[in-house]
Every structure is written in structure tokens, then in C-alpha cells.
Amino acid sequence: MSNFHDLIDGYYKFRGTEWLEERERWKELAEGQSPRVMVIACSDSRVEPATIFGSRPGEIFVVRNVANLVPPFETGGGLHGVSAALEFAVTVLKVDEILVLGHGACGGVKAALSGDLKDAAPGEGGFVASWIKLLDDARAKVIAEHGKTPEGQTALEQEGVRTSLKNLMTFPFVKERVEAGTLELHGAVFAIADGKLRVLQDSGAFEPA
Template sequence: MTYFADLVDGYHRFRTADLRRQHDRWLKLRESQEPKVMVIACSDSRVEPAQVFDTLPGEIFVVRNVAALVPPFETRAGFHGVSAALEFAVTKLKVEEIVVMGHGACGGCNAALTDVFRDAEPGEGGFVASWVSILDEARETVKAKYGDTADAGREMEYEAVRTSLKNLLTFPFVQRALDDGSLKLHGAYFSLMDGELRVLKDDGEFHFPQPAQVETSVLTPATS
């Protein structure tokens, strides 16, 4: 198990190793950040976007919450953490792509699907119930198609990604950026069972992606 003391030890390893190896990068990052991609991911400790995507510090702007959800746009008084991060990323950092990444064995999606915290008080699951109510419509869609079968859980996790992408379109500044071609949206899903990443395609389904660029020489042996 890892505790805070272990984290402090890790910091000292980072300071004496990685920080020195990437000295120039860290000097640049202390002045500003210019990520091209925003990733909206789950808080689950098993799904770390920087590790899954093999990125360096400063390359992705990450927001994590239960079930990787984006709420619909609203202006009522309250604490809008995801909306604030989204606003900053799109209007200030000018990110060019947003990725919503769901994952397998998601506790938040399971809570939404089973409605296990219905009527629970804050501190007993009430906050979770309120948050995953974003998926109420998705739950009904999944239940109607899959019932209580084993496939319902996976489909709920897929639907969470689709729901967040749909909700992104309700933000005026996101829609403007999409309209002028300065922003693209992507859906992704990381399977804990097999370590595979699946990407949402135009057909509305998740597929295993091919590398964006593959060196031919790596795949084809030289011939004499």
C-alpha cells in the first residue's frame, strides 16, 4: 500500500532523477503551459491518463472526476469545477482537442446503472447519487436494451462517454470552437481487463485504434 510518506519518498526520487533528466522542459513549463489536448477522465486510481497515453508533463490538460462526466451547460449559482476547467482549456489555453476517456470496472457508472445510492444522505452516497444522475437518461437506454445482462455494465460505461460528449455540445464556447474548426472532440475507453484502448468512431461504436503513424521499416524487414 502507498501512503503519504511513500509519496514524499517518490518526490525525492523525482527530484534527483526525472527533474534533472528533463531540466530544460521543466524550465520552460515554469513559465507557461501550452497543451494541445484536454483529457476528461475518471478519478479511479487505476486509470491515469498520463500513463495510459504515455505523455510528458505539460502535454495534456487533465480533469478527473467520478465516471469522467461532463455536466450539461448551466449558469445557476454553484461550484462548477468541470465547467470552469473546460472554459479555461477552451477559451484561454486554446486546446485543439478534447478527449473524454471512460474505462472498465467504473464504480461511478455502476452506481448510475444500479441506482444503488438512491435517496442516500450526503456522506452515505448522496453526493455520488447526485453527480451520476447526469446518466439517468443513459441508464434507461441501457436498461431498455440490455436489461440486467452482463453486457449492461460495459454499455453503461460506453454511454457515459457518449453522454459527456453530448453535454460538451451544450457549452456555447465549445460549440463556437467546433464551428470554426479550432476544436475536435474524441471519445475513448480504456479496458482494465485487457489494457486495450478503444476509440469512438463515426458509427457510434468503440473500436481498437491503429497507431497514427507506423514506420514501415519496423514492420517490413529489409530485403537484400
């Protein structure tokens, strides 16, 4: 299990191996970044996009949060971390594609499905409860069909991706580019247990990549 000292040891290893091997790459990146893909992923320590996709430094622009959620577009109140990252990726970096990456055994999705945190105070689960309210409609749909079962967990992980993709289209700068054909949206779910990536198809189904 890593602690801060382990991280520093890892840095020394990185600085003496990978950094040296990619020295020219890092020199280029010091002048700026030009990733073509944005990945919206979960904060879960088991789901690292660069590891899953074998990406090199500078190739993907990543924002991570509990349950890989995108809120709907809105301009009033609050601090908009995901919206700010999205705006930067689309309007400044001008990424070509956005991938919403869900995953199996997601704790945020589990909390949404169970409803156990709904009355929690901030600092005791309340911040998470407020955030995962974004899944309320998806949760109602899943519970009606599967209940609070393992199948329901999997279904809600997939519905969460669909919810975020739907919410992405409420952002005017995303919708405009998608309709113009200059931006593509994708969804996928990575299963930690078997390592399989299931990609959302035009049919609406998630199929193995």
C-alpha cells in the same frame, strides 16, 4: 500500497531522476503551459491519463471526476468545477482537442446502473448519487436493452462517454469552435483488464485503437 510517506519517497526519487533528466522542460513549464489536448477522465486510481498515453509534463490538460462526466452548460447555482476547467482549457489555453476518456470497471457507472445510491444522504453516497444523475437517460436506454448485467455495465460506460460529448456541445464556446473547425471532440474507453483502448468512431461504435 502507497501512503503519504511512500509519496514523499517517490518525490525524492523523482527529484533525483526524472526531474533532473527533464530539467530544461520543467524550466520551460515554469514560464507557462500550452497543452494541445484536454482529457476529461475518471478519478479512478487505476486510470491515469498521462500513464496510459505516455505523455510528458505539460502535454495534456486533465480534469478528473467520478465517471468522467461533463454536465450540461448552465449558469445558475452550484459550483462548476468541470465547467471552469473546460472554460479555461478552451478559451485561455485554446486546446485543439478534447478527449472524454471512460474506462472499464468504473465504480461510478456501476452505482448509476444499480441505482443503489439513489436515496443516500450526503456523506453516505448522496453526493455521488446526485452527480451520476447525469447518466439517468443513458441508464434507462442501457437497462432496456441489457438490464443490470456485465454487458449493461460496459454499455453504460460507453454511453457515459457519449453523454459527456453531447453535453460538451451545449457549451457555447465549445460549440462555436467545433463548428469553426478549430476544436475536435473525441471519445474513448480504456479497459483495465486487457489494457485495450477503444475509440469512438464516426459510425458511433467503439473500436480498438
